[in-house]
Amino acid sequence: MYGFEVDGGFTFYKFRDFDGTQSLTDEHLRWFWEIMCAAGQIPVIFYDGSVETFGEFKRLVHRKDQHFFFGFKGNTPSGLFWLNGFGLKSCFVHLAIMPEFHGKGTLQMGRGVLRHLLSGTDVSGEYIFDCIKGLIPMANSLACRMAERSGFIKAGVLPQAVFNAAADKSVDAAIFCAVRNKEDNESATGISKQGV
Numbered sequence: 001m002y003g004f005e006v007d008g009g010f011t012f013y014k015f016r017d018f019d020g021t022q023s024l025t026d027e028h029l030r031w032f033w034e035i036m037c038a039a040g041q042i043p044v045i046f047y048d049g050s051v052e053t054f055g056e057f058k059r060l061v062h063r064k065d066q067h068f069f070f071g072f073k074g075n076t077p078s079g080l081f082w083l084n085g086f087g088l089k090s091c092f093v094h095l096a097i098m099p100e101f102h103g104k105g106t107l108q109m110g111r112g113v114l115r116h117l118l119s120g121t122d123v124s125g126e127y128i129f130d131c132i133k134g135l136i137p138m139a140n141s142l143a144c145r146m147a148e149r150s151g152f153i154k155a156g157v158l159p160q161a162v163f164n165a166a167a168d169k170s171v172d173a174a175i176f177c178a179v180r181n182k183e184d185n186e187s188a189t190g191i192s193k194q195g196v
Contacts, residue, residue, distance in 0.1 A: 006112020008105060010078050015061055015068040024070055026058060032070060032077050032098075033057050039099040047137055049165025071109060076100065079109045083117075090131040093117065110150030118180040127180060134176040137162055144174050152176035 001023040003013040017023050033054045036042055042052065051057050061068045061082075071079040078101045085092035095113065097106045120128045134152060136143045148154060155177050160170035 004116050006109060006116065008073070008108035008112070010071050010073050010105070010109055010112065012069040012071040012079075012081070012113065012116075015070060028070060029058055029061055030054060032080060035077055035098050036096065041096065041099070043166055044140065045094075045096045047140075047165065048163045069113075073101070073105075078105060081113055085133070089127070089129055090133060091129060092133050092135065094134070106146055107149055110146060114151045114178050118178065130180050132178045135162060135173045136176065137164060138172045138174055139164070144176075147174075147176045152178045 001013060002017055003011055005011045013023055015024050051060055060066055066082050066084050068082040077098050079097040081093055081095040083091045083093055095110060097109060114132060117129055117132050122128055134147055136147060138157060155175045158173050158175055161173040162171060164171045
């Protein structure tokens with residue numbers, strides 16, 4: 001089972017291991033789903049309306065082009081993230097924090113996940129990622145602020161880049177990036193712990 005720890009006592013486990021076997025069960029998925037539903041997070045996390053039921057969530061997690069990680073603090077679900085949109089040395093990340101851990105836990109997990117992704121190497125010692133990207137609707141100002149505080153840089157705004165199901169229209173989105181080697185800036189693998 002592939003997993004990693006981040007500051008604050010959080011541990012993330014990959015849902016489907018590198019050999020294709022499941023490390024977590026569908027009951028774990030249901031546990032996270034129920035927490036997100038109870039907090040009203042589903043339309044915020046899956047703002048495009050593509051995931052509205054547990055069955056749709058389960059199908060997304062099981063897709064081979066989506067790489068899901070589920071976080072725990074002790075035995076309590078704390079957050080999840082998934083990777084997709086892979087390019088050479090880059091990918092998109094999507095992060096969701098369980099309500100009990102909003103605030104300090106959000107920053108600890110956001111920074112820790114980013115640090116892990118940008119410092120991971122393959123069997124030959126080569127870095128896997130040079131750039132991690134995120135796309136957040138501009139209307140979600142809290143998520144945009146948290147992305148920047150976690151170590152991402154806002155690269156710009158893409159007009160009508162994402163579909164917002166609640167508004168039934170495409171809306172502007174901020175594109176965020178974090179790179180492993182930033183010239184004249186602090187390395188993302190050494191993200192500051194200020195504000196934690």
